[in-house]
Amino acid sequence: MGVLSTSEISQMLCSGARVLVIDDDRDIRDVLRVTLEREGYEVMVAATGSEGLHRLIDGEPCDLLLLDVVLPDINGWTILSRVRATPALARVPIIMMTALSNEHSETDLLAAGADDYLPKPFSYEKLLAHVKALLRRSALQSINPLTGLPGNRQVERFLQQCSREAERFWAAAYIDIDNFKAYNDCYGFLQGDEVLKATAETIARAAKYCPHSVFIGNIGGDDFLLGFTGESPRADERCVEEVRGVLADLAEDFDRQVRKFYSEEDATRGYLEAESRRGGIERYPLMSLSIAVVTNSRRLFNHPLEISNTFVSVKRKAKSLPGSVVCFDQRRR
Numbered sequence: 001m002g003v004l005s006t007s008e009i010s011q012m013l014c015s016g017a018r019v020l021v022i023d024d025d026r027d028i029r030d031v032l033r034v035t036l037e038r039e040g041y042e043v044m045v046a047a048t049g050s051e052g053l054h055r056l057i058d059g060e061p062c063d064l065l066l067l068d069v070v071l072p073d074i075n076g077w078t079i080l081s082r083v084r085a086t087p088a089l090a091r092v093p094i095i096m097m098t099a100l101s102n103e104h105s106e107t108d109l110l111a112a113g114a115d116d117y118l119p120k121p122f123s124y125e126k127l128l129a130h131v132k133a134l135l136r137r138s139a140l141q142s143i144n145p146l147t148g149l150p151g152n153r154q155v156e157r158f159l160q161q162c163s164r165e166a167e168r169f170w171a172a173a174y175i176d177i178d179n180f181k182a183y184n185d186c187y188g189f190l191q192g193d194e195v196l197k198a199t200a201e202t203i204a205r206a207a208k209y210c211p212h213s214v215f216i217g218n219i220g221g222d223d224f225l226l227g228f229t230g231e232s233p234r235a236d237e238r239c240v241e242e243v244r245g246v247l248a249d250l251a252e253d254f255d256r257q258v259r260k261f262y263s264e265e266d267a268t269r270g271y272l273e274a275e276s277r278r279g280g281i282e283r284y285p286l287m288s289l290s291i292a293v294v295t296n297s298r299r300l301f302n303h304p305l306e307i308s309n310t311f312v313s314v315k316r317k318a319k320s321l322p323g324s325v326v327c328f329d330q331r332r333r
Contacts, residue, residue, distance in 0.1 A: 017063035017135050018042045022052035022079065023097065024072050032066065035124045036131070049074025053082060061160070062092055064135055069098035069109070077112065084113040091153070093134045097122075144218040146193055147200035155217040155225050159304035162227070162296070169212075169232045169239040171295040173247055173326075174311040175203065177222035178319065182284035186274045187261070195261055195287065196222060202257055206250035211242060226250075234296045243293065244326070251289050251324035258287050290318035291326045298332045 019041045021032045026047070033043045044062070046052035049071040056062060065083070069076035076096060083089045095116040096109045106117045116130050142151035150158075162170045177199060184192035200218065203226055207214040215227035226247075232239050259267045266272045267286070276282040292314035294307050301307050310329050318327040 018044065018061065019064045019066060019131070020044045020046065020052065020055060020062045021066045022046045022049065022071065022076075023066070023068040024048065024070075025068075028068075031124070032127075035128065039128060041131075048072055049076070049079050053079060056083065056089055056092075057086070062089075063138075063157075064131060065092055065094045066131075067094055067096055067114075069096055069105075080109075080112055080114060091138075093138045095130055095134060147197055147218045149200055149216050149218040149224070151217065152219055155219050156304060158215050158217065158225070158227050159307050162229075163301045163304045163307060165229075165234075165296065166300055167234060169228075169230055169234045169236055169295070169297060171228040171239070171243045171293060171297075172307060172311075173226040173228075173243070174219075174292040174294075174315055175199075175224040175226060175250075176290045176292075176315060176319075178288045178290055179284045180222040180287055182272065182274045182282075183261070183287055186272050191261065195258070198257060198261070199224065199254065202254050203250060206246055206253055210246050212239070237297070240295060240297050240328075243295070244328070247291055247293065247326045251291065251326055254289050255324050262286065285322070288322075288324040290315055291324070292318050293326065293328045295329070298330070 019036055021029055021036075021043060023029050023032070023045075024047055029045045029047065033045055036043045044055055046055055050073050052067070053074065056065070067076045067079060071079075076098070080094060080096070083092060083094065093115045094113070095118060096114045097118050097120060098105065098109075099120045106119075109117050116134055118127060118130060139150070139154060139157075142153040143149065144151045159172065162172060177195070180192065180195065183195065196218075199222075200216070203216055203224060207216065207226060210228065212228040212230040215225075215229070217225040217227070219225055228239075228243050228246075230239065262272065271283045271285050273281050273283055292311050294301075294310045294314065301310075310331075314327050314329050318325045321327075
């Protein structure tokens with residue numbers, strides 16, 4: 001299937017998005033639930049402002065909030081203010097719904113932090129168009145400007161989708177560039193940026209002809225994530241071998257390409273000399289990749305945090321070995 005385009009990535013990450021509807025009108029809640037679920041969204045509902053705040057603060061992550069302005073207890077203005085003042089929720093896209101249809105109300109709502117505004121009554125076709133546009137914009141805003149790859153929020157979203165998948169195969173590879181900091185310190189951050197861009201291109205090149213759908217994300221700095229999804233059963237060992245082949249090609253290509261970022265002297269001797277944190281001169285090997293791979297082929301994961309914790313232990317093993325290394329999680333459950 002090959003690497004997904006930016007628009008395909010945003011579409012993939014928006015499908016199955018979690019939408020919270022806060023509205024005291026039962027009929028509206030029911031119709032919104034049916035309408036949104038028909039489009040593939042996961043919908044949560046709340047009849048009061050306090051219930052909605054509880055779901056936002058103590059519940060599972062929300063990708064978009066449909067918020068009525070007039071509620072029987074805590075009104076929409078207060079909820080909007082609370083969400084924007086809470087760091088963990090501040091970026092959640094919010095569409096306000098209200099019967100107050102004058103221009104002044106719309107201006108005030110947008111100035112208070114709402115992303116969009118729908119006066120009641122509205123058509124559900126119009127609502128869906130606004131929801132899709134806002135989710136797409138939210139996804140594209142986190143594209144890393146240096147590498148052009150989806151950023152940390154979209155990586156988290158991808159891992160959330162993986163943790164909910166119990167039948168079809170998926171794999172996620174955490175890719176870390178070893179000795180990147182030493183290179184950055186010695187050659188400068190501008191050259192370091194070139195390494196990051198080249199690494200993103202190398203990852204995309206390795207995954208180009210993969211039979212699975214491929215997600216590539218830049219977690220931050222020199223950390224990347226390469227994800228694989230498809231329709232095959234999760235226990236299909238051919239999928240694991242296909243992923244293994246892609247990652248082996250990636251490691252080999254990186255080792256070949258990275259040498260051109262060093263001086264001829266450093267590349268020939270296989271290391272560079274740089275000042276360590278202790279103040280002395282230390283030798284650092286050429287940059288390489290530590291690749292930690294987690295799949296659902298042997299066991300299921302119920303939460304993205306479980307996947308992240310597994311990355312940590314597998315990456316520790318990969319970093320203990322010299323050169324570019326690919327390590328798979330081998331545990332069963």
